[in-house]
Amino acid sequence: MVDNFRVVINIKKTILYLDKIITNFPAKEKVLKDKISQTMYDILEFTYMASEFKDKRSYYQTRIVVNIKMTDFYLKIAVDKKYISYKKYQKVSLHLLDILKQIYGWMRNEKKTESIW
Numbered sequence: 001m002v003d004n005f006r007v008v009i010n011i012k013k014t015i016l017y018l019d020k021i022i023t024n025f026p027a028k029e030k031v032l033k034d035k036i037s038q039t040m041y042d043i044l045e046f047t048y049m050a051s052e053f054k055d056k057r058s059y060y061q062t063r064i065v066v067n068i069k070m071t072d073f074y075l076k077i078a079v080d081k082k083y084i085s086y087k088k089y090q091k092v093s094l095h096l097l098d099i100l101k102q103i104y105g106w107m108r109n110e111k112k113t114e115s116i117w
Contacts, residue, residue, distance in 0.1 A: 007102040008047055014095040015040045021092070025083050032083075036074045043067045043099070050106075061107050068100050 018040055025033040043064055050060035072093060079089045 010099050011044045021084055039067050039071045064103050068096050
């Protein structure tokens with residue numbers, strides 16, 4: 001059921017796209033490459049956790065938002081060091097922005113649901 005969740009699908013697509021991009025990073029930038037990869041997988045993991053554990057959903061949603069912003073920061077470093085083109089950065093940033101909007105919408109919906117009860 002969670003795999004059909006639109007935000008999960010978008011996160012998976014972004015992970016696959018980023019994996020293709022970061023394979024071209026120089027060997028000396030293994031830390032940056034690993035950070036980008038791990039942060040994206042953390043976003044996916046926290047999304048699964050937020051959907052499963054309703055009592056900690058807000059915490060996991062906040063972690064998702066933080067990790068998306070950190071991924072964007074790591075990608076800005078990669079652009080500054082010219083490991084990825086600005087065009088690729090923009091494309092990934094649009095994906096991250098879309099995911100961020102979906103998470104914020106999910107959070108807003110949760111607050112509405114909580115206020116009803």
